Amino acid sequence: MPQTLICPEHILKTNLKDKTYIVTGGNSGIGYVTAEQLAKQGAKVIIGCRRISEGEKARLSILKAFPSAIIEIINLDLSDLNSVRNFVKEFLSNQKELHGLVNNAGVMYSPEGKTKDGFETQFGTNHLGHFLLTELLLPILKQSAPSRIVILSSCFHDKAQGREGRIHFDDLNFERRKYDGWEAYAQSKLANLLYAKHLGKKLSSSGVTAVSVHPGWVKTNLIRNFMPSWVQNIVLKPVFKLAGMIEPWEGAQTTLYSLLAPEVEQHNGAYFSQKGIYRTKDATKGGWPLHSPNPNAHDEETAKRLDEVSRALVGL
């Protein structure tokens, strides 16, 4: 069993006072641990979440552990581009700086459906919502440089339950082919990786570093469309732990390393992976950074085309 990669302790002890971070989906799973750790280190953390009541619960829980934590909750539904625009408006009306954007929120294996703006749920939520959010926040990220963008992808960008990650430019929303929840997840997670790659190139001399991440197979609620979370997290936990499932704290390590380690600046656009399920045995142990074994993850033309298509789809 490959070892879990752990962020060096000194990085998790750096003083982040006067730094501001956004974590999307910070009310649950990996995002919650990420937000809590940043707040523990003294940063101001803005959690973007679609259920304010859950965000409030997360805020109170973090405050209970760290009473001096600075946490704000702002409504953000990534499956609704209007909500993304409103989130950015509210954020910019109160904040003068942004040192890190963590595009963490996500859905997996969603039933066939559309976002408010008519995009396939997973491509629309995981990629397009975050695409618009990032583009609207780029000016403040540049002004606040050095700053970071960390995008949660997945080892399933390579193959998700046997379906290869590929951007189907001719049918991004499954309108001309039969819907497949794993194929759609793989496409959305490859889009996350390619967008980080494109940003890395575009932002090379701006002081903004953008990377994508595979956090590992983490005990969270993400599984819910495939099996009830409690089956994975309680009933099958002993078996799944033996098979490589890790705790949310371990699952946040790749995000925190990518967000805070100084050496990551030398890898703009790269992919950082915890151990994962990949088509090649070499890749399974992960790597900070890791060369993805999916050939579709390395075509700069595809990354550029995805950027152009996404820009048009979100109305930029």
Ligand SMILES: NC(=O)c1ccc[n+]([C@@H]2O[C@H](COP(=O)([O-])OP(=O)(O)OC[C@H]3O[C@@H](n4cnc5c(N)ncnc54)[C@H](OP(=O)(O)O)[C@@H]3O)[C@@H](O)[C@H]2O)c1
């Ligand atoms: N867990 C794993 O094994 C694993 C492996 C590879 C990659 N990842 C990636 O890691 C990221 C975090 O997932 P997790 O494992 O921590 O899962 P999680 O516990 O289910 O957290 C996902 C978060 O995303 C939020 N979210 C979902 N749809 C949203 C929307 N339309 N607008 C705003 N927020 C939305 C959820 O909000 P609600 O609480 O309201 O649902 C929740 O806060 C995801 O991008 C996922 O693809 C996870």
